[in-house]
Amino acid sequence: MTTILVVEDDKNQRLLYEQELKLEGYEVVTASDGKDALGKIQEQLPDLIVMDINMPKMDGIETMGKILGKNKEIPVIINTAYSNYKDNFMTWAADAYIVKSSDMLELKNTVKEVLAKKAKDS
Amino acid sequence: MKKKPVVPHMEKTVNKIRKLLNKSKGMVLDDKLLGSLEEMCEDLGAQLKKREVEAGNLSVKNEENEESKILEEQIQEEREIFDNVIEVMGAGLCLIDKNTKIIWANDTLKEWLNLNESPVGGHCSDIYHCDVVGTDKCPAELVLKGKKGHIVQSWVRTKAKKRMCIQHIAIPITNKNSNTDNILLLTVDVTENEKMVHRLLLLQQFGEITQGTLHLDKLLHLILTCITADYSFGFNRATLFLINKELNVLNGKLAIGPASSEEATRILKEMSDSHNSLTDIVDKLDYSHNIDTPLNTMTKLLVYSLADAKEVVTLCTKEMKPIIVKDAVKDPRVSNEFRKALGVNEFVCVPLIAKNEPIGVIVADNVYTAEPISDERVNTLTMFVNQASLAIENAETYKSLEDKIDQLTETQQRLIRSEKLAAIGSMSSYVAHEIRNPLVTIGGFAKTLSRFTFTDAKIKVNIDIIIEEVKHLEKILNNITDFAKPSKPEKIDVQLCEIMENTCLLMENYFQEKHITLQKKYETGVPEAPVDPTQIKQVFLNILMNAVESMPDGGKLDVKIKSIDGSVKIYIVDAGKGMKQDVLQNIYDPFFTTKPSGTGVGLSVSLKIIEDHGGTIDAISEQGKGTTMLLTLPIK
Numbered sequence: 001m002t003t004i005l006v007v008e009d010d011k012n013q014r015l016l017y018e019q020e021l022k023l024e025g026y027e028v029v030t031a032s033d034g035k036d037a038l039g040k041i042q043e044q045l046p047d048l049i050v051m052d053i054n055m056p057k058m059d060g061i062e063t064m065g066k067i068l069g070k071n072k073e074i075p076v077i078i079n080t081a082y083s084n085y086k087d088n089f090m091t092w093a094a095d096a097y098i099v100k101s102s103d104m105l106e107l108k109n110t111v112k113e114v115l116a117k118k119a120k121d122s
Numbered sequence: 123m124k125k126k127p128v129v130p131h132m133e134k135t136v137n138k139i140r141k142l143l144n145k146s147k148g149m150v151l152d153d154k155l156l157g158s159l160e161e162m163c164e165d166l167g168a169q170l171k172k173r174e175v176e177a178g179n180l181s182v183k184n185e186e187n188e189e190s191k192i193l194e195e196q197i198q199e200e201r202e203i204f205d206n207v208i209e210v211m212g213a214g215l216c217l218i219d220k221n222t223k224i225i226w227a228n229d230t231l232k233e234w235l236n237l238n239e240s241p242v243g244g245h246c247s248d249i250y251h252c253d254v255v256g257t258d259k260c261p262a263e264l265v266l267k268g269k270k271g272h273i274v275q276s277w278v279r280t281k282a283k284k285r286m287c288i289q290h291i292a293i294p295i296t297n298k299n300s301n302t303d304n305i306l307l308l309t310v311d312v313t314e315n316e317k318m319v320h321r322l323l324l325l326q327q328f329g330e331i332t333q334g335t336l337h338l339d340k341l342l343h344l345i346l347t348c349i350t351a352d353y354s355f356g357f358n359r360a361t362l363f364l365i366n367k368e369l370n371v372l373n374g375k376l377a378i379g380p381a382s383s384e385e386a387t388r389i390l391k392e393m394s395d396s397h398n399s400l401t402d403i404v405d406k407l408d409y410s411h412n413i414d415t416p417l418n419t420m421t422k423l424l425v426y427s428l429a430d431a432k433e434v435v436t437l438c439t440k441e442m443k444p445i446i447v448k449d450a451v452k453d454p455r456v457s458n459e460f461r462k463a464l465g466v467n468e469f470v471c472v473p474l475i476a477k478n479e480p481i482g483v484i485v486a487d488n489v490y491t492a493e494p495i496s497d498e499r500v501n502t503l504t505m506f507v508n509q510a511s512l513a514i515e516n517a518e519t520y521k522s523l524e525d526k527i528d529q530l531t532e533t534q535q536r537l538i539r540s541e542k543l544a545a546i547g548s549m550s551s552y553v554a555h556e557i558r559n560p561l562v563t564i565g566g567f568a569k570t571l572s573r574f575t576f577t578d579a580k581i582k583v584n585i586d587i588i589i590e591e592v593k594h595l596e597k598i599l600n601n602i603t604d605f606a607k608p609s610k611p612e613k614i615d616v617q618l619c620e621i622m623e624n625t626c627l628l629m630e631n632y633f634q635e636k637h638i639t640l641q642k643k644y645e646t647g648v649p650e651a652p653v654d655p656t657q658i659k660q661v662f663l664n665i666l667m668n669a670v671e672s673m674p675d676g677g678k679l680d681v682k683i684k685s686i687d688g689s690v691k692i693y694i695v696d697a698g699k700g701m702k703q704d705v706l707q708n709i710y711d712p713f714f715t716t717k718p719s720g721t722g723v724g725l726s727v728s729l730k731i732i733e734d735h736g737g738t739i740d741a742i743s744e745q746g747k748g749t750t751m752l753l754t755l756p757i758k
Contacts, residue, residue: 010559016566054555081558099600100558102565102592 002115003027005046007037007063008079009055017050020104021111034058038066046074048115050107051094053080061090068093073122075114079107135166136207144211156308160293163306167295170204173197214288214309217295220302222246222255222262231309234288236281246307250290251276261292262305268294275312287316321355321502324348329509336520339376345510346378349486355503357486361421361464363435364474364482364514365428372436372483374424377417380490420463433457438471439480444504445471446495470495472507476515484510539710543730554599561599565592598723611654611734618651618658618690618755619644619683625662626681629670637676645684651755657731658755664724665694665751671717672698672749685757689737692753701743709741 004026008014011032018028029044031037033055040046049067053060064076075095078085083099085091095117096110139162177190177197208215214231218224224241227249232241235249246262247255254260254274261271271292280286290309294302328348335341342362349360359379363372426433428440434455438445450456450467461467469487473480484507488495568588576582626633626640633640669679673696680695701709701716708714710729725739732739736756743749 010563012563013559013566016563016570019570020566081555081562100562101596102562102569102589104566104569 001027002048003029003044003046004111005029005031005037005040005044005049007031007034007049007051007055007060009033009052013052017104017107020108021050024108024111026111034060034063034066037063041067041071041074047118048111049074049076050079050111051076053078053082053085053091061085064094065090075118077107077110077114133203135162135169136204138162139166140207140211156291156293159308163293163308164295166204167304167306168298170200171297173200212311214290214307216241216246216249216307216309218246218262218305218307220266220304222260222305224249225304233282234280234286234309234311235278250274250307251278261290262307265292265294265305266302268302285313286311287313317356318502321506324355325502325506325509328506328513335513336517338514338517338521341513341517342376343378345484345507345514346376348506348510349484349503350378355486355499355506357503358488358490359417359466359486361417361485362474362482363424363426363485365439365480370428372426372428372439374421375482377415377421379417381415381417424460424463433460435460435471435483435485438473438483442473442475442480444473444500446497446500447471465489468492468495470500470503472500472504474507474511474514476511481511481515481518543726557595558599561592561595565589565596568592611657611731613652613654613735615650615652616655617648618653618692619648621653621655621658622662622681622683622692625659625666628663629666632670633679636670636673638670638673638679639677641678641680643680643682645682648683648685648690649757651690651757653735653755654731658735661728661731661753662692664728665753668724669694669696669698669749669751672696672700688758689754689756692755694751694753695748696750697748700745700747700749701741702745706741706743710739 002025004021006014006017006021006028008017008030009032014030014032018030021028029040029046031040035058037049037051041049049064051060051064055063058066060078060080064078067074067076076093077096077098078091078094079098079100081100085097091097095114098106098110101107139159174197177193208228209230212230214228214234216224216227216231222245224244224246227237227241231237231249237249241249245255246252252260252274258264259272261274265271273289273291275287275289277285277287288309289312290307293306293308295304295306297303328344331344335344346360346362349355349357357379359377361377361379362375364375365371366373426436428436430436434445434447434453434457437455445455447453447456447467447469450461450464450469464485464487466487466489469485472484472486474482474484484503486495486503565588568585572582572585572589622642622644626642666679666681673679677697679697680693682691682693682695684691705716709725711726714726729739732753732755738754740752740754741749742752
């Protein structure tokens, strides 16, 4: 079973992603901020992380830096409302960058692509 | 015998009159002069009468008397002398009786008043065309009543077709009972004085008017009009040259004057018929008139380098003194070219000097009337030109100030616009992100819901509405965030025709659906331009989309690309609804739209992209006819 960690501070959105990704047949773990996420990674070792950037306590970019420092194997998809973080080179380390949309199709497709790439590489 | 002393006495009086009149030639009549003239005339009249009576008595008493014959001859002789004096003294004389009937008038008067028949027997008002006749202001009436008559002035046209200003005064001639029998009307030519007064008045008026005239073209017209106006300086033509300091040359600027002698005659006639004041002229100044005359066109082509002061006009600016050229053919200061250009042998150059610096030259001539240019005229002209120079200097300073202000205003507006865009950008980006998150949740859950099956079909319809509306909002947000995105264009050298071709290909189906006939015209050999292809494609897309939307019933859409002066120009011409002026002014403002479902950021994003590329967008639109969007992108 593929496990996806969704890091999202907005409670409702967290619920939305959880529902949608579960419908796609993934196991979904959620975290509400960067710190929470780091703990969850230790416990669950997810196959993929979907990460928001703007979050309290520890933002997505910092969290991603810490994750990558420990485990380079887990791919990260940045899912944010801001398109301008694309210019921040820190985000280039992510496997994909998508701008949040009510249409989940892009997210779902990207998840599929990234997982397929990971499977191919390993 | 008494005859001996009579002749010398009469001659003495006549001589006195002649002297006095000679002295007063061209002078305005004054009381003193009039007083003495009056006295002398009375004296003369009385003496003549006395002699006539004496002669009459004598001849009746003694017809055979030798002496009476001699006396008659003497009287005849005296009469001739008297007549001669009257003719040479350069004044009009007219004797009228108590009923203002003319008894006698001299030839000078007939000449001046353009009289073909003898006025004797008629009324004085018939020849003088007085407007005071019959009123208590009539000098003849006043004098008859024993009061002092005053001077009447009027303009007349002489037999020689000359406009002349005359003044006349009534002088009573009393009989021995000291009753006024007859009245002598003395007329003097004061045209020159009048002209002089007018010129001085003109100078003063000009000063007043030019203080308020800062428009340079208007001022130059005004100056030359003053110089050529018949009643002021009365030159036939005037040409103005100004110094261009940057190029160190003297440039022909403006010429005023009739193009042919026929026109000259017509204008002269019009001018003398309507005796306009300067203010009238200023009000009626028609700048389009005179602009296309051959003289003016030729003048504008005249350029003389100040480096070599070989030409008379450049010499004039160097010496800063008026130059009168009497004979251009023989004058070494005048080149053949200049003489031919001006087409006249006698002319005067007056320098325009402001703050001790020459700023130009005015050349005036009398090409049509061939009237010689007198020193006195040059003097008044110089006075006038000095004043004109200051006014020109002022107007030029004002103009350069105005240009500077225009530049500043433009820069300021540009700044305001970019500030506005920046402010809108940062604000909208904040708002956009704040809104995007809840939108994602709303739309996302609505989508989740739509997958369920509902018993009531209405629920499904309503959910779909929510999904659609959220999509629309997200579209707006995407545009705004793009707009706020400070991304720099990644420029590579590309063929703009190729980008356009790609964009059109992308829109092919859309064009078909909207019944748009696309006509592309690419100039061959349009060079590549350094642009960000994605951004430029976005711009083309936006503008083509607008063009199509302006033609709801379909129509012709022209796309032209050509290269001019180091830039590529892209014309997108639609035959759509066009825009009103007030709409046109706002099209680049963010969130300004006239479309029901538009976001109002398409053109502002396009403009930002084009400006980031160092280019410009121009929109030309006519309501009901269509719009032309012109994009200019630099090649280098």
